[in-house]
Amino acid sequence: MIDSWRTEPSSEKPMWYNRFDQVDHISQHPDPEKTGKYPPVDDTRKLMKTRGDPTSCPPYRYVYGHYEHLREPVFPRKPDVAKGELAAGANVTRTDVWKREGEPAIQSIARFNPDNFRPVGYAENIPCPDTCVPEGHLDFRHTRLPTWHADRRPFHYFATGMFGLIGLAFLRGTVVKVVHGLWPARDAIAAGVIEVDLRGIQPGQNFVVKWRGKPVFVRRRTQAMIDAATADDAIVNSLRDPERDKDRVKKPEWLVMLGVCTHLGCVPYPDQGLYGGYFCPCHGSHYDHSGRIRLGPAPLNMEIPTYEFIDDDTIILG
Known part of the structure; x- marks a missing residue:
């Protein structure tokens, strides 16, 4: 064999x-x-x-x-x-x-x-x-x-556990720093909410306030401006961005919107243009008294920010 x-x-x-x-x-x-x-x-x-x-x-x-x-x-x-x-x-x-x-x-x-x-x-x-x-x-x-080898096992277990705890502590510190870094700063949050006093604004005046780095138009409309804006609701379906006046304001007397043209971000002039509302000098966009686009290259109406009335004379933006 x-x-x-x-x-x-x-x-x-x-x-x-x-x-x-x-x-x-x-x-x-x-x-x-x-x-x-x-x-x-x-x-x-x-x-x-x-x-x-x-x-x-x-x-x-x-x-x-x-x-x-x-x-x-x-x-x-x-x-x-x-x-x-x-x-x-x-x-x-x-x-x-x-x-x-x-x-x-x-x-x-x-x-x-x-x-x-x-x-x-x-x-x-x-x-x-x-x-x-x-x-x-x-x-x-x-x-x-x-x-x-068997006699050193307790030491190995202890060393492994200690290194594991140290690693978890470092991991916790890293996660906390990353999560806190994603939170907005308190000063940024405070700057995102501002109060606007309406008592000093005269009828027909367009008041400008800076909010989050952008201009905000706060206009106290006259009765003629309100009537002109509501009259155009009859042809709202023919507008480029159909939107009724009552859907853009919380009180008929007050119009609050971002003072930025929706075309390329220019700041329109108030009380100008073919419709008496706002006119963008950059490329010739015309807006009415409700901030709706009526003529020109702008694709949308002027944006309405988040705001609310806390009383008859004060609003909060943000």
Whole structure:
């Protein structure tokens, strides 16, 4: 029986130099016809060095398989100290060489050569393991996981929690700054709402007040202006931007609107134009006494801002 297509059966070659098979690692699959017989072991360092430890060959990953697929890996059984088995540190699988009682270790090591080792054979009667790390296939976990690892877990948990709390604190500060940066400033909010006293405005006068960086026309209309604006309601459907006068004012006497032409943003002149309301000197747009566009390039009526009367003589813009 052959355990691998890359290696000869263990019954044909002594297993004195057993190692794990590594994936695509040519040094683990030498040609026995070219390499010949391994030289005798004459140095203790050759015996002390672990050959099957995954940490000795970091670039390669090991294949852990069943004995019937791979050579038997190096898993030295625990020496029987009472019998004097195996010189300390000898990295062998099975051997007939025992350390004799009272003999120096260096003398027994001299007998560790291929001629004194016997074939290992196969573990054909062992059932195929159904776990990732069966009892017969150690995974060198003790070399990868330090023995003090479990003792440091509380410290790791504590450090992780502390760094997490610090990160959450920084995150909270960042979110608060971003949200507060999106809120308008109090002075901007205060500037967005202003009161206008109407008691000083005479009939027919067009009073201008600055609100949010734009001019606002507050006109106290005469009865003639009111009659002219309401008379044009009869032809409202023919206007460019149909809108009745009563829909543009809250009180017939007072007309409040932005003093900006809806064409390109110029400031119209009051009491001018063909309809006696407002006239834009930039491109010749004509508005009536209700601020509706009647002639010219302006597409819409003059805009009505948000306002309300808090009493008969005061309005609030915004």
